Amino acid sequence: MIAIENLHKSFDGVEVLKGASLEVRDGEVVALIGPSGEGKSVLLKHVAGLMRPDSGRIVFNGKDLWNLQRADLVALRNRFGFLFQNGALFDSMTVYDNVAFPLREKTRLNEKDVRERVLSELEQVGLTGADDKYPAQLSGGMAKRAALARALVRSPEIMLFDEPTTGLDPIIVHSIHALIADTHKRLGFSGIVVSHAIPAVFSFVQKVAVLYGGVIRFVGTPQEIFKTDDTIVRDFIRGSLPTDAFRFGEPVPAEANVQERQEGTV
Amino acid sequence: MGNPADRWLLDPLRELGRIPLSAVGGLGRMGIFLGRTLFYTFAPPLKFFRVLKQIQFIGFGSMLVIVLTGAFTGMVLGFQGFYTLSRVGSTAFLGSMVALSLLRELGPVMAALMVTGRAGSAVTAELGIMRITEQIDELEILGLSPYRYLVVPNLLAALISVPLLTAIFDVVGILGGYLIGGKLLGVTSGTYFGAMTDYMDMSDVLNGLYKSICFGGLIAWVCCYKGFYAGYGAEGVSKATTQAVVLSSVLILICDYFLTSVLF
Amino acid sequence: MKGRLNLELTVGIFMVIGLLCLAYLSIKMGKIDVWGKPGYTVFAIFSDIGGLRTGSPVVVAGVDIGLVDSIRLEDYEARVVLQINPGLEIHEDAVVSVKTRGLIGEKFIQISAGAADEIIKPGGRIRQTESALDIEALISKYAFGNL
Numbered sequence: 045m046i047a048i049e050n051l052h053k054s055f056d057g058v059e060v061l062k063g064a065s066l067e068v069r070d071g072e073v074v075a076l077i078g079p080s081g082e083g084k085s086v087l088l089k090h091v092a093g094l095m096r097p098d099s100g101r102i103v104f105n106g107k108d109l110w111n112l113q114r115a116d117l118v119a120l121r122n123r124f125g126f127l128f129q130n131g132a133l134f135d136s137m138t139v140y141d142n143v144a145f146p147l148r149e150k151t152r153l154n155e156k157d158v159r160e161r162v163l164s165e166l167e168q169v170g171l172t173g174a175d176d177k178y179p180a181q182l183s184g185g186m187a188k189r190a191a192l193a194r195a196l197v198r199s200p201e202i203m204l205f206d207e208p209t210t211g212l213d214p215i216i217v218h219s220i221h222a223l224i225a226d227t228h229k230r231l232g233f234s235g236i237v238v239s240h241a242i243p244a245v246f247s248f249v250q251k252v253a254v255l256y257g258g259v260i261r262f263v264g265t266p267q268e269i270f271k272t273d274d275t276i277v278r279d280f281i282r283g284s285l286p287t288d289a290f291r292f293g294e295p296v297p298a299e300a301n302v303q304e305r306q307e308g309t310v
Numbered sequence: 311m312g313n314p315a316d317r318w319l320l321d322p323l324r325e326l327g328r329i330p331l332s333a334v335g336g337l338g339r340m341g342i343f344l345g346r347t348l349f350y351t352f353a354p355p356l357k358f359f360r361v362l363k364q365i366q367f368i369g370f371g372s373m374l375v376i377v378l379t380g381a382f383t384g385m386v387l388g389f390q391g392f393y394t395l396s397r398v399g400s401t402a403f404l405g406s407m408v409a410l411s412l413l414r415e416l417g418p419v420m421a422a423l424m425v426t427g428r429a430g431s432a433v434t435a436e437l438g439i440m441r442i443t444e445q446i447d448e449l450e451i452l453g454l455s456p457y458r459y460l461v462v463p464n465l466l467a468a469l470i471s472v473p474l475l476t477a478i479f480d481v482v483g484i485l486g487g488y489l490i491g492g493k494l495l496g497v498t499s500g501t502y503f504g505a506m507t508d509y510m511d512m513s514d515v516l517n518g519l520y521k522s523i524c525f526g527g528l529i530a531w532v533c534c535y536k537g538f539y540a541g542y543g544a545e546g547v548s549k550a551t552t553q554a555v556v557l558s559s560v561l562i563l564i565c566d567y568f569l570t571s572v573l574f
Numbered sequence: 575m576k577g578r579l580n581l582e583l584t585v586g587i588f589m590v591i592g593l594l595c596l597a598y599l600s601i602k603m604g605k606i607d608v609w610g611k612p613g614y615t616v617f618a619i620f621s622d623i624g625g626l627r628t629g630s631p632v633v634v635a636g637v638d639i640g641l642v643d644s645i646r647l648e649d650y651e652a653r654v655v656l657q658i659n660p661g662l663e664i665h666e667d668a669v670v671s672v673k674t675r676g677l678i679g680e681k682f683i684q685i686s687a688g689a690a691d692e693i694i695k696p697g698g699r700i701r702q703t704e705s706a707l708d709i710e711a712l713i714s715k716y717a718f719g720n721l
Contacts, residue, residue, distance in 0.1 A: 094447050121453035132444040146452050362585050370588040413603065474592025481595040503602075508680055510603035511629055519596075 045069055046202065046234065051090060051100035053083070060086055062258030063100070068251075073203075073228055073235045075245045075266075078255035079280065084238040085129065087255060088204050091236065092126050093117070122150065125200030125233070129207050131191035133179035139166070140175035143194045150198065165193045169223060185216040189223070196227055203228075203235035210240055217241055221248060242281065254280065343535045347465055350457040360463035368429040368464075369471030373478065375424050380479035383420055384486025387411055391487070392495045404497050405506035408487035409480075413510065413518045417480040419566050422525035425472055426558045430533035433464055434554035437537025438547035446538070461538065465530040472526030473519055480518065517573045524569060525562050532558040613660040614696035615643055618670045623652045624706030625681045626672055632656050632683040642683060656683060656700075664700065666692035671704035681706065 046068040053061040060083040068074050076084050089095045091102055093109050102109040104120060112120065133142050143162045147153055153161070166172055169189040179187055188208060195203065208224065209217040224237070225248035239245040246252065246266035254262040254269075254277050262269065262277045272278055387408045395401045437460060440446050449456045484506070491497045536554035540546045623645065632640040639662050643655040658664065665688030673684045685700070694700060 089447070092447075092451055094450055118453050121451065124451055124453075126448070126451040128444040128448060130443055132448040134445055134448075135443075149454055150452065362581055365585045365588065366581055369592070370584045373588060373591070409603065413599065471588070471592075474589065474596065477592055477595035477599060481598055507602055508631075511627070512600065512603065515599050515603050 045105055046091065046236075047101075047103040048087070048091065049101045049103060051087065051102075052098045053086060053090065053095065054098055060258060061090075061097075061100075064255065064258065064260050066253050066260050066263065068234050068236060070234050071232050072250045073224075073233075073237060073248065074251040074253055075249040076236050076238045076253050076255060077240070077242060077245070077280075078261075080240075082255050083258065084255050085206050088126075088206050088236060088238055092124060092204055093121070122198070123201040125195035125198065125203045127188070127191055127195050127203070127205045127208055129210065131179070131187040133182075133187055133191055133194070135179045138176050138178055139171065139182070139190045142179070142190060143175075143197055146194065146198050161197060162193075165197045166190075168196070168227070169193045170219070185212050185220070188212065188220060192220070192223065192227075196231070199231055201233055203233045205235065205237040205239070207238050207240065209244075217244060221245065224248060256280070339539070340531070340535050343461075343538065344531055346457050347461045347531070347534070350455055351462050351465060353458075355458075356466075357459055357463055360459065361466050364463045364467030365471055367432070368425065368467045369474060372425050372428050372471070372475055375428055376421055376475045376479050377482050379420060379424055380417075380482035381486040381489075383416055383479075384408060384412065384483030384488075385490045387416070387483070388487035388490030388495070392491050392497070401491075401495075401497055402501050403505050403509070404487070404491045405484075405502035405504070406509035408491070409484055409506040409510055410514065412480045412483040412487075413514045415566075415570075417476045417483065418518050418521035418525055419562060421476040421479040421522065422472060422529060422562045423559055425468070425475060425526075426529050426533070426555055426562065429468075430529045430558055431551050431555050433530075434533045434537035434540075434551045435547055437461075437534060438540030438550045441538065441540045442542060442546060456538075461530075461534045464534050465527065468526040468530035469523060470526075472529065473522040476518060476522035520573065521566065521569050524565060528561055528565060529558050532561060613640060613658050613662075615655050615657055616664060616694055616696070616698050616700055617653055617655045618700040618703050619648070620652045620654060620672060620703050620705050622705040622708070623654060623672050623681070624674070624708070626652075626654065626683070626706070627681070630680065630682050632658065632685065634662070634685050634687060639685075654683070664688075664694045666690040666694060667702065668694070668700055669702040669704060670700050672706035674707065674709070 048064060048066040051061045051064045052059070064087055066074070066076075066087075076087065078084055086095065090097055093102070096110060107116070109117075109120070133139070134145065137145065140162060143165055144158050147158045147161060163172075163175070166175055169192055171186060171189055171193065174182070174186060174190070179190070182190060192208070205224065209220050212220065221241070221244055227233075228235070228248065237245060237249060243266070246269075249266065252262070252264060252266050252269050253260050256262075256276060262272060262274055264272070269277065269281060388404070391404050391407045391411075392401055395403055395407065437446075440460070446456045446460070449459055488499065488502050492499050492502050533554045536550045536557070537547075540550035626642060626645065628642050628644055630642045631638050632642065640656055640658040643657040645655075646653045656670075664685060667688035667690040669686045669688070671684050671686070672681055674681055
């Protein structure tokens with residue numbers, strides 16, 4: 045189980061997270077949604093241990109991420125998969141080498157077994173035949189799928205997806221969602237999906253969390269979110285307010301937001 | 311907030327105070343970065359293939375520019391030295407003067423500056439792009455240290471390549487000096503190379519070598535650090551690259567002064 | 575693995591060229607004897623060696639025949655060990671002197687050949703020495719007329 049407890053984080057005096065809390069049970073995938081610039085990716089990077097919170101804790105099965113021994117942290121990392129926004133493929137390597145990289149570096153498999161695993165993983169994501177291409181030669185959707193193959197090749201227990209479908213056309217969005225749903229069934233990982241693809245993303249997640257104003261404002265099943273009394277959440281879901289105007293409707297407590305506001309109006 | 315005394319008096323003071331604070335903070339971060347790099351340098355396994363690749367890039371790739379600049383530096387020294395020495399009638403010392411300037415001073419410094427410009431900037435840009443496209447984060451997620459995979463190979467490659475490049479620079483420079491002094495201005499090869507050998511000893515060679523090793527480490531340290539902590543977007547990377555080249559060049563010259571005063 | 579071969583080749587070329595240059599500098603400037611020191615050593619005691627240094631040449635009749643191997647202070651006198659090329663014999667009555675090339679040039683050791691039948695054995699001592707000429711002292715003597 046992953047528990048995010050009362051997370052605070054500021055960048056250059058601007059408070060992005062103001063006490064966000066969320067729980068993800070084993071085998072459960074949670075969709076993390078909310079307006080742009082609210083710090084969804086930041087929250088996700090905290091869960092992965094890539095950023096250190098100003099205060100608050102990230103707890104895995106009762107153990108605080110930032111109080112772990114080095115060996116435990118490495119062991120924990122080995123159970124992790126992270127799909128970055130732009131794929132983060134190593135651009136000095138081919139697709140094949142990218143997917144093989146975690147196996148070569150972290151396991152003692154021989155090259156024949158590596159080849160088998162990599163090719164089957166590439167087949168799963170529908171990239172058969174693209175193995176000798178370099179990331180720069182791939183389209184956005186292909187890069188995402190290659191990155192997904194690399195994340196899944198180690199059969200992770202925890203998967204974090206940072207906007208897996210942003211900037212892709214609807215057909216590919218659908219195929220990537222189907223791919224995630226599929227692998228979830230196959231591997232049974234727990235995970236968090238940061239996404240703007242509403243309501244498509246609801247089709248395969250067990251829970252939905254809304255990050256708004258630096259806190260998790262709503263947690264519930266996809267069915268519950270349509271029935272919520274919280275007007276802001278409801279409005280956000282319906283998309284009745286554009287993201288920018290949305291921001292102005294909110295009381296601004298932190299002084300840092302004043303600057304942002306001026307930039308918006310001028 | 312809003313209080314005019316605050317805004318006109320205290321805020322500028324606060325900003326002023328922030329400058330040394332952030333400078334000291336940056337220095338501390340650079341120190342921690344170096345410490346971690348050294349830790350992973352000595353903690354096996356070493357990524358030998360990546361070290362080779364970086365030697366190819368930093369060393370082999372810089373050879374042409376080193377030969378070119380070395381030849382012309384030596385040729386200028388040949389000219390200047392000859393005219394200066396001919397005023398006091400001791401052009402026989404041309405060889406030792408050219409060799410001395412190159413070995414102790416110009417070789418290490420010029421070679422280091424050339425490597426900074428050609429390879430250091432590229433290292434910063436590459437690491438910076440890896441940072442902003444989250445490839446460095448990806449390594450962390452895979453449980454692999456980005457220091458081991460990206461920084462240590464650069465450090466080792468620079469420590470090996472820069473002294474060798476300096477040696478090439480020195481030899482080419484000495485030949486360049488001979489080309490001018492000997493072939494053009496009429497100092498005989500016996501006088502040129504004889505004076506060179508007579509008035510130089512191992513300490514000159516070693517001093518140059520120590521300097522170039524220090525400079526190699528310095529270049530790798532500064533350029534990797536700047537790339538590793540590059541800001542966001544293309545602007546962040548371009549800024550980091552500029553800063554890396556400027557900082558590394560300035561530090562090479564400052565460091566050169568202190569090394570000279572310590573070594574001699 | 576063509577790329578790998580290429581990589582190893584280029585790195586190899588670079589390392590060889592670099593090391594050759596380094597070796598050239600060390601041998602030429604540092605006067606390092608790569609093949610060990612040939613010949614044998616003799617020593618001499620001087621009261622003053624001026625600016626003589628290890629590595630300074632040793633000449634007979636203007637021809638280099640060896641170099642200064644080491645200099646040590648012994649009883650407030652300088653004990654200078656000379657490395658002599660093989661095949662050259664030094665007679666018992668030879669005279670070693672510290673000379674200067676030109677007016678302000680480098681110091682070197684000159685051995686004037688003797689005629690005695692006895693030959694100095696390796697490790698032996700040349701007894702007759704002539705210390706460095708103190709040019710400054712000479713000039714001041716001359717200038718101030720205290721000849």
